[in-house]
Amino acid sequence: MRRFAYVTRGVAWRSIHNTVVNPAIIVPSIIFPLFFLVAFAGGLSRISDIPRFDYKPGYTAFQFAFVFLQSAAFGGVFTGFAVARDFQSGFARRLLLSSPNRSGIIAGYVLGALMRWLIVGTIVTVAALLAGMNVEGDGIQLTGLLGLGLGMNFAAALWAIGVAMFLRTEQAGPLIQMPVFVALFLAPVYVPLSLLTGWVHAVSSVNPITAVIESGRGLLAGSPVKVLLAFLLLAGAGVVFAGFARRGLASAERAG
Amino acid sequence: MVAQTSLFEQVGAVARRSAVGAFRQRALLFFPMLFPLILFAINGSALSKVTEIPGFPTHSYRAFLLAMPFVQGAMFVSINAGTSLARDVETGFLNRLALTPLRSEAMLLGQLGGALVLGTVQAIVYLLVGIATGVTFASGVGGVLVLLLLSITISFAFATLGGLLALRLGSGEAIQGIFPLLFVTLFLSSSSLPRNLIKAEWFKEVATYNPVSYLLEGLRSLVIQGWNAQALAKGFGFSIALATICLLLARPAMKSRLVRT
Numbered sequence: 001m002r003r004f005a006y007v008t009r010g011v012a013w014r015s016i017h018n019t020v021v022n023p024a025i026i027v028p029s030i031i032f033p034l035f036f037l038v039a040f041a042g043g044l045s046r047i048s049d050i051p052r053f054d055y056k057p058g059y060t061a062f063q064f065a066f067v068f069l070q071s072a073a074f075g076g077v078f079t080g081f082a083v084a085r086d087f088q089s090g091f092a093r094r095l096l097l098s099s100p101n102r103s104g105i106i107a108g109y110v111l112g113a114l115m116r117w118l119i120v121g122t123i124v125t126v127a128a129l130l131a132g133m134n135v136e137g138d139g140i141q142l143t144g145l146l147g148l149g150l151g152m153n154f155a156a157a158l159w160a161i162g163v164a165m166f167l168r169t170e171q172a173g174p175l176i177q178m179p180v181f182v183a184l185f186l187a188p189v190y191v192p193l194s195l196l197t198g199w200v201h202a203v204s205s206v207n208p209i210t211a212v213i214e215s216g217r218g219l220l221a222g223s224p225v226k227v228l229l230a231f232l233l234l235a236g237a238g239v240v241f242a243g244f245a246r247r248g249l250a251s252a253e254r255a256g
Numbered sequence: 257m258v259a260q261t262s263l264f265e266q267v268g269a270v271a272r273r274s275a276v277g278a279f280r281q282r283a284l285l286f287f288p289m290l291f292p293l294i295l296f297a298i299n300g301s302a303l304s305k306v307t308e309i310p311g312f313p314t315h316s317y318r319a320f321l322l323a324m325p326f327v328q329g330a331m332f333v334s335i336n337a338g339t340s341l342a343r344d345v346e347t348g349f350l351n352r353l354a355l356t357p358l359r360s361e362a363m364l365l366g367q368l369g370g371a372l373v374l375g376t377v378q379a380i381v382y383l384l385v386g387i388a389t390g391v392t393f394a395s396g397v398g399g400v401l402v403l404l405l406l407s408i409t410i411s412f413a414f415a416t417l418g419g420l421l422a423l424r425l426g427s428g429e430a431i432q433g434i435f436p437l438l439f440v441t442l443f444l445s446s447s448s449l450p451r452n453l454i455k456a457e458w459f460k461e462v463a464t465y466n467p468v469s470y471l472l473e474g475l476r477s478l479v480i481q482g483w484n485a486q487a488l489a490k491g492f493g494f495s496i497a498l499a500t501i502c503l504l505l506a507r508p509a510m511k512s513r514l515v516r517t
Binding site: 028031032039044045046047049051174182185186188189190191196200 | 287299301302305308309436439440444448449454458459
């Protein structure tokens with residue numbers, strides 16, 4: 001256990017250090033969610049005038065919940081890029097050789113993803129508040145929203161680390177990113193689920209991320225919905241992707 | 257031998273190399289072409305309720321949105337063109353060319369010729385996808401041809417921007433890093449809503465000063481309005497202006513790249 005903690009701490013520290021000191025890594029992580037917040041909450045705010053759009057806190061809060069959870073998912077995705085880069089540069093192989101407990105490598109990267117997202121999530125939240133976002137949820141409900149973000153970040157990081165460890169090349173980038181991007185955008189991003197029509201409504205209705213986003217919006221509005229379902233789905237995804245990441249690590253170990 | 261060939265032939269030779277190089281790297285072609293289509297498919301359906309906003313100019317959001325993949329695809333073309341030229345700088349290919357009598361204009365225009373081919377293929381694909389998803393063109397068959405022409409002009413304009421950046425920065429990684437900025441200009445425009453329906457005043461202001469809005473509106477006018485001379489003039493005007501400015505700036509940049517060898 002001590003060895004696990006030792007490796008986890010070392011990998012997490014390196015991950016955070018690289019993120020903070022390298023603008024090329026941290027800036028896109030911050031710019032992208034801010035940009036989505038500005039583009040969606042600013043450019044599409046007229047959507048709140050659509051008949052039957054009834055989200056009480058307003059369109060900025062409606063979009064903030066999505067962007068907040070999206071930034072959590074992309075915090076995980078960007079960590080996958082870092083893992084792929086570490087394999088491509090040969091650093092990850094040296095890490096595998098020197099680690100007394102290799103599961104700690106995964107845990108370290110996951111912890112690094114979490115810390116990275118806490119920075120980004122804080123900046124996005126401050127930006128939304130400065131933009132006049134209404135928050136109607138109480139402290140406990142907002143803690144629930146933060147918990148959803150942590151769960152999203154955890155699951156996405158494990159997915160991204162798994163893919164990066166299986167492929168061990170920076171060219172894995174689109175494969176890490178695309179499924180997360182598409183899954184997020186196949187949820188009710190711009191309007192509530194009830195206002196979606198056609199194939200997007202059908203897909204959104206069965207997309208697990210829909211429950212997470214609806215739950216996040218409910219918590220922000222002070223009217224919680226599907227909270228238990230959202231946490232169960234994130235926990236399930238975490239378990240599945242943890243197994244996937246562990247198999248990715250085993251694949252990297254076999255490759256030497 | 258090269259000295260005896262005309263500028264046109266030199267451009268053709270470099271363009272052929274550029275186009276073949278682009279088409280050999282299928283992964284580089286596939287994702288840039290697919291990404292705008294994914295956004296078109298998702299947003300075209302997810303935002304369909306937007307047509308219920310009073311004053312929205314059409315009943316089909318897909319028809320409204322169709323301009324977006326054309327411009328987004330053109331932005332990807334700029335990155336491809338820039339990365340390809342930057343690779344030639346990085347690998348020393350440009351240095352070796354400097355030892356030949358090939359004219360610098362031919363080198364630059366030839367590289368952009370490859371991007372032009374790519375832009376044309378993309379435009380045809382987006383057009384066919386639009387037609388397949390039920391979009392009709394208010395300007396008729398003639399309008400479709402003008403739409404293709406405007407789309408290719410826009411692709412060429414963005415390719416010149418990519419070329420200029422490649423010559424100035426000389427690094428493929430730096431060109432890739434510029435892409436998010438281009439993406440921002442697309443989203444801070446009238447890509448999702450007409451300017452007169454944007455509620456946030458500051459956003460409306462930004463979209464009005466953002467030339468990308470006029471590229472989109474030129475293309476869009478042919479789909480949902482018919483023949484709108486003003487929108488077309490602005491669309492062609494801004495894209496030609498971008499191409500002209502970038503070419504004028506790229507010419508000395510290319511010369512200095514070659515002199516350094």
